[in-house]
Structures are given as C-alpha cells and as structure tokens.
Amino acid sequence: MSEAFIVSARKYRPKRFDEVVGQESTTQTLKTAIKNKQLAHSFLFCGPRGVGKTTIARILAKTINCKDLQTDGEACNQCDSCTSFDANASFNIYELDAASKNSVDDIKRLIEQVQYPPQNAQYKIFIIDEVHMLSSQAFNAFLKTLEEPPEYAKFILATTERHKILPTILSRCQIYDFMRISVRNITSHLAKIAEKEGIEAEENALILISQKADGGLRDALSMFDRLTSLNDKKLSYQSVLENLNILDYDYFFKFVDTIHQQDTSQLLLYIEDVLSKGFELDTLLEGLSQHIRNLWVCIHPNTIDLLEHSNDIKEKYKNQSKLYQESTYLNLLQILSDAENAVKHSRNKRLVVELALLKMVYLDKLTNTTWTHLEVEKKK
Ligand SMILES: [Zn+2]
Known part of the structure; x- marks a missing residue:
C-alpha cells in the first residue's frame, strides 16, 4: 500500500x-x-x-x-x-x-x-x-x-x-x-501545494477552483484533493470544468460574440444547451452580467488587472471588449440587471432570459424606438 x-x-x-x-x-x-x-x-x-x-x-x-x-x-x-x-x-x-x-x-x-x-x-x-x-x-x-x-x-x-x-x-x-481570501491568494497557495505534490496543474484550472471556492481556502483545498485524486496527479482546466459543473467564461465569450453578430437563433440554442446541462437561469444571467462587467473593465488598460484571471484569458477579454463602446456596456448591464430582478418573480423565467438576450441583440434599435416613443408621448 x-x-x-x-x-x-x-x-x-x-x-x-x-x-x-x-x-x-x-x-x-x-x-x-x-x-x-x-x-x-x-x-x-x-x-x-x-x-x-x-x-x-x-x-x-x-x-x-x-x-x-x-x-x-x-x-x-x-x-x-x-x-x-x-x-x-x-x-x-x-x-x-x-x-x-x-x-x-x-x-x-x-x-x-x-x-x-x-x-x-x-x-x-x-x-x-x-x-x-x-x-x-x-x-x-x-x-x-x-x-x-x-x-x-x-x-x-x-x-x-x-x-x-x-x-x-x-x-x-x-x-x-476575517476576510474572504482572494482568488489570487488561493490560486498561488494551490500552485505551491501542486508543486510540492508533483501535480501537473494548469494555472487556469487552479483559478477555476479558487473562484468556485468563493473565498474559502478549506473548500478550495478539498476540491483540489478530490479533483487531483480523480485525475491521477494531473489537473487540467477541462477536467475541473466538467467535474465542478461550472458555467465558465467560454460560454459567455460565445454568448457575447453571438449577441454581437445578432444571431438570435444561435442564442436560443445556447440557452437550451445551458439548461440541458442542469444550470439555472439565474446562474446564466449572473454569469453573463459578470462577464460583461469584465469586458467593460478591460476597455481601460489600467483596470485590466482587476480581473482575477490568467494572462491569456485577460487577453481574450481585452479583445472581446473592443466589440462595444463603453456606453453600450452600461445599457447591456442595465438590461441584465432588470432581467435578474424580473426572473425572480416571473413564472416564465426562460422567456425573461430570452427577451433580455433579444434586447441586447437589438440594442441600437431599442434605444431608437424608446426615444421615438418618448417623442411621440411628448407631442401628445
Ligand atoms: Zn516554542
């Protein structure tokens, strides 16, 4: 033994x-x-x-x-x-x-x-x-x-x-x-343990565990133990993702690209995919809000370090952040925040989410319509 x-x-x-x-x-x-x-x-x-x-x-x-x-x-x-x-x-x-x-x-x-x-x-x-x-x-x-x-x-x-x-x-x-421990601190602690234990761990895998632990080092360590024992001294981003059942940024990068391309049918399929994997709709909204916030943070070079991600992921955020102007991020976040509230009270949560994504797709038209609508109201 x-x-x-x-x-x-x-x-x-x-x-x-x-x-x-x-x-x-x-x-x-x-x-x-x-x-x-x-x-x-x-x-x-x-x-x-x-x-x-x-x-x-x-x-x-x-x-x-x-x-x-x-x-x-x-x-x-x-x-x-x-x-x-x-x-x-x-x-x-x-x-x-x-x-x-x-x-x-x-x-x-x-x-x-x-x-x-x-x-x-x-x-x-x-x-x-x-x-x-x-x-x-x-x-x-x-x-x-x-x-x-x-x-x-x-x-x-x-x-x-x-x-x-x-x-x-x-x-x-x-x-x-006592404070929650930052993702950065937990990640570097896990990295030290991985090194001492001879475990090959991808940095992104450790970051994912740290994020999921939500500030608790003990939880992070027990996830780490469980995942490394499953994977024979190797810890890849993909295996952590699958085992912890996390809705990760890969999804949200796809969502935002698709919103920008105004491909509404693909968006409906993505929602279906997320639901079929057992995720809740509020998790989707919350994650998407966080993602959009991250993109907004990346517009300015001096705030990129606020992101608790590895450098290659930061680069991805930086690239995607160029899709929209800063004021647009405000509108996107507003739509999501409204939807997060609405979904709590709605019986048809899925429709709330679909509608929110649709609004994000047609944001420019929406703003114009609202504007015209207001103008009409005034004239009356
Ligand atoms: Zn002593």
Whole structure:
C-alpha cells in the first residue's frame, strides 16, 4: 500500500502566523499584541467558513505558550510546549465545537476545565467554534466565566454569524473580522501545494477552483484533493470544468460574440444547451452580467488587472471588449440587471432570459424606438 493519504488542509496547515494565507492584518495585529504583552482575555473571530479562524486560534494558543518566543512574535515550533501543540497533545488547549456540542452540560464541562490551571505553561486556551450555536442556557452559564476568568485563561470564540452573538459577549471580546481570501491568494497557495505534490496543474484550472471556492481556502483545498485524486496527479482546466459543473467564461465569450453578430437563433440554442446541462437561469444571467462587467473593465488598460484571471484569458477579454463602446456596456448591464430582478418573480423565467438576450441583440434599435416613443408621448 502507498502511504496514507492526508488531506491537504491538514497536511499544509500553517504552523506560524506568517504561513496563514490571506489574513495578514489579523495575524499582524495578533503578533504585535503578543510581543507587547497586550493580550485580551477573550477574542471573537468572525468571518465566513474555511478562511482560517480555527487555524489562527490554534497558532495563537501555541504562540502565547511558547517558551522561546521569537522576536518577530512567532512561536519557535521547537520547545516542548510547541511540539505538543503541533502534535495535538497539549493539555493546555480545550476545543469545543458548538455546532455539535451546544448543551448546558457541554459548557459545564468546559467551565470545569477552566478551574484547573495550565500544566507547565503560562496559559490555558479555550476555543469555542461556531459559538453562536450554543443554546441560550449554555450561553448564560458561560457568561459568568467569561466575565471573571482566572488570569491564565484565554478564550477564543469563533463564529460565521456575528449578528447572532449577544451584545454582552461582544462587549467582552476583542473582535477580529476575517476576510474572504482572494482568488489570487488561493490560486498561488494551490500552485505551491501542486508543486510540492508533483501535480501537473494548469494555472487556469487552479483559478477555476479558487473562484468556485468563493473565498474559502478549506473548500478550495478539498476540491483540489478530490479533483487531483480523480485525475491521477494531473489537473487540467477541462477536467475541473466538467467535474465542478461550472458555467465558465467560454460560454459567455460565445454568448457575447453571438449577441454581437445578432444571431438570435444561435442564442436560443445556447440557452437550451445551458439548461440541458442542469444550470439555472439565474446562474446564466449572473454569469453573463459578470462577464460583461469584465469586458467593460478591460476597455481601460489600467483596470485590466482587476480581473482575477490568467494572462491569456485577460487577453481574450481585452479583445472581446473592443466589440462595444463603453456606453453600450452600461445599457447591456442595465438590461441584465432588470432581467435578474424580473426572473425572480416571473413564472416564465426562460422567456425573461430570452427577451433580455433579444434586447441586447437589438440594442441600437431599442434605444431608437424608446426615444421615438418618448417623442411621440411628448407631442401628445
Ligand atoms: Zn516554542
């Protein structure tokens, strides 16, 4: 048997603040606080799933107990405390996942642990993940401990839903907002892993995964694992496209070309094709809006870098953007935005979409007609 497969999210879990992807402002603030010994008692980490909240909580726990703290505010990763944290064997960290354990008894067990001082270390750290899911009874039981914790206790609460956290908790915590991670950052992280794992990955394939992950690194990594295991250490754009079932830019390039050529029958066939692959009509409208916005961005050379695509794709956008003038993009986007609203309320969603595309085809005539129509109205 080959060596056991370890998922990338675990295998490449950062050990230092510096290795965390895309949360520089949070890690920088924490490192400074550690160096200056200005640590809060309780922290609240807010942000979408899979962006590094628990990872940073664990690094924080390890770093403040490190016996040889580095001058840059990072843990040494060598002392006995650090190594036991890295091996998940430290007695000075207690984690509670409130998504599955949210009863009063669960929180009582945690509170009991708070009474025991850390072993051979300065701090004992309590991490409560998805803290908004604690029952209100559990919340209340916890509140007193949070108000008057022993000197050695630190609490790190994490949540994806900040608005569900009681104000009494919010006011007692130092709050950190975690951001979605950019496509660029996720892509370059995946590229590094691919290189280390000897996986031949096309850049466009990695970008596609990153886009689909929508800012969550953990999701990106699990897609990456799944797709590379399917494809025997190779990752092509085409295989990602097929496996993730993505309506990608190739479609939208075709749509825009066809709109410009005023080939309405071909457009109807494309809509049919998209539907037959199981995509929703609002996904089509949303994707097409995004595509037109991208074309508009490409009219000006200084904004092309706003596109999160590889260079050859950017070139394609740049070329297609020449089809229309800037003011036309405004009209096209307006038609799509109207259709996105209309499709939510319409029973005949397909007709709404077809009509929108038809309007885009006959945009010049449409503007004239509307204009004449208005003129007529005025004369009356
Ligand atoms: Zn250490």
